[in-house]
Amino acid sequence: MFNDTILRAARGEKTDYTPVWFMRQVGRSQPEYNKIKEQYGGLIEITKNPEITAYLTATPVENYNVDAAILYKDIITPLAPIGIDVDIVKGVGPVIDNPIRRIEDVEALGELDPTKDLDYTVKAIDILVNEKLNVPLIGFCGAPFTVASYMIEGGPTRRYHKTKSLMYNDEKTWFALMEKLTDMSIIYLKAQVDAGAKMIQIFDSWAGALNKEDYEYYLGNSMRRLISETKKLGVPVTIFGIGANHLLKEWDTLGSDVIGLDWRTSIKEAREMGINKSLQGNLDPAILLAEWDVIEKYASQILDQGQNKGHIFNLGHGVFPEVNPDTLKRLTEFVHNYSKGL
Numbered sequence: 001m002f003n004d005t006i007l008r009a010a011r012g013e014k015t016d017y018t019p020v021w022f023m024r025q026v027g028r029s030q031p032e033y034n035k036i037k038e039q040y041g042g043l044i045e046i047t048k049n050p051e052i053t054a055y056l057t058a059t060p061v062e063n064y065n066v067d068a069a070i071l072y073k074d075i076i077t078p079l080a081p082i083g084i085d086v087d088i089v090k091g092v093g094p095v096i097d098n099p100i101r102r103i104e105d106v107e108a109l110g111e112l113d114p115t116k117d118l119d120y121t122v123k124a125i126d127i128l129v130n131e132k133l134n135v136p137l138i139g140f141c142g143a144p145f146t147v148a149s150y151m152i153e154g155g156p157t158r159r160y161h162k163t164k165s166l167m168y169n170d171e172k173t174w175f176a177l178m179e180k181l182t183d184m185s186i187i188y189l190k191a192q193v194d195a196g197a198k199m200i201q202i203f204d205s206w207a208g209a210l211n212k213e214d215y216e217y218y219l220g221n222s223m224r225r226l227i228s229e230t231k232k233l234g235v236p237v238t239i240f241g242i243g244a245n246h247l248l249k250e251w252d253t254l255g256s257d258v259i260g261l262d263w264r265t266s267i268k269e270a271r272e273m274g275i276n277k278s279l280q281g282n283l284d285p286a287i288l289l290a291e292w293d294v295i296e297k298y299a300s301q302i303l304d305q306g307q308n309k310g311h312i313f314n315l316g317h318g319v320f321p322e323v324n325p326d327t328l329k330r331l332t333e334f335v336h337n338y339s340k341g342l
Contacts, residue, residue: 003135006067007198008097010236010258012278012310018303018339019067020332021138023240024318025060026072028234031323032059043088047073050123057124058132064329065336067127068136068199071192073121075142075203077253078188081117082110082180083213084151099154103173106216112184114191115252117167122195128197139197141188143204144181144222145215151177160209163195167218168225170240186229199228201238208243212250220250238280263316267305279310285315286329287321295331300338308339 006019027033033056040046043044045055045291057074076094079086100106141147145163150156152163167174174294200212200326204223207215223239230237239251240260251259252275261270261281287298302313313335320329 001134003067004198006312007136007236008290009310009312010199010238010278011018012257014309016340017138017336018306018308018311018313020313020335021066021068021070021202021327022056022060022064022319023070023315025066025070025328026056027319028321029319029323029328030056030059030063031325032056042090043074047124048119048120049076051125053124054127054132055074055285057128058138060328061133061135063325064332067134068138069133070138070140070201071121071125071197071341075147077121078112078114078118078184079147079151080140081112083108086150089155094150095155096151097154099162100148100173101152102170103176106173106176106180109180112187114188118188118191122191123195125192125195131218136194136198138201139189139192140201140203141185143202143207143218143219143241144178144185144226145210146203146205146208146241147181147185148177149206149209158208159261159285163300164209167214174218178219179319182222182226185226189230189231193230193235197235199236199238200233201225201240202230202243202256204239204241206248207241208245210247212247215247215250220254223254231255231257235243240280241295245269254279258312260314267302267311271305276310278312279306280312282314282316285317287325288315288320288327292327292330295327296334299331299334304336306339313339 005254009019037222053072053165055067076086087095087323089095103163149163153168227237238258238260242262245265258278258280263282263284267279
C-alpha cells in the first residue's frame, strides 16, 4: 500500500502520525553508500548510473522506515549541461572553472533539455517509482541565489563577497542570471515530476546571507515564479534554507506549501510569527550524536509543538557522517509512535 502521509501533512491535513524523513539520509552515515562510493567514485559518477542512484535513494526507506525518499543527486546537477565546467572536489564541494563574471557569461549559457542532458536522472526516478518505493519521492533543485553563489564564487564560500558584489554593482547581469536559473529550475523540476516525483524541495540553502529587503528585491520575483510554476504540476513544494529566521515571513509570501526550519527557529516561534502553513523540521543534527535520552527529549519537544498537524519531522540540516544508522532507525520509530500517542 502506498504511504501518502507526508503529502497529506504537506497540505496541512491531520494525519495518523507525524511523517519523517532526514536531509542527507543518503550519504556517508550509511555503510551501503560508502561501499558504493569506494567502487564507483564520486557523486557525479554515481548519479550517472540510474540503477545505483535508485538503490541509494531507496536504501534509507528500507533501513529506517522513513516516509519519503529524496533523489540522490546534487543541486549542481543541471549546471554542466548548460555550459558550466563544474566538479565536486573531495573536502571542498562544487568547484567551477568558468565562473560567471559578466553579462556575456550569462548569455553564453545554454538551455537545459532533461530528457537528453539528464536522461539518467529521469531513468532513476522511473526505477524508483515503478519498482522500489511505497512512499513519495522528493525531487529537488537549488534556489537561484544558492546556485548562483557557486557559479559566481567558483565554489563554496562563507562570505559571498563576489556574489554580492555582482548583485549590487551589475543588476543587469544579476537579473539575467536569475531569469536563466529560474527557467532552468522550472524545466528541471517539471522533468522530475513528470517522471514520478510526488513532492519538491527547493534548497535556498545560503539565502540567509541576505537581509529581507535585498531578498525581496533581488530574488522575490524569481522565487515566486519558480514556486508558482512548480505548484502547477500538482505537487507540494517546500522551501528550506540555513540561518534564514529573518526571512521566514518573506518566505511565507512566496507560495510554497511547506517551510523548512533549521534548528535555530522552533515551530512555536514560527507559529508566533503568523506562519500557518505546514512546517518541516527541525532537530539539530548534532543532537543525533548525543545519548538516546537527550535525542528523545528534544524530539518529543518538537513533536509536541508540531501537534501532528501540518508538520513533517526532519533535521535542521543534513545528517552528519558520524551518525549511527541505528539512531536514525530508532528516531523514526520514536517519531511515529510518539505522534500516534503510543
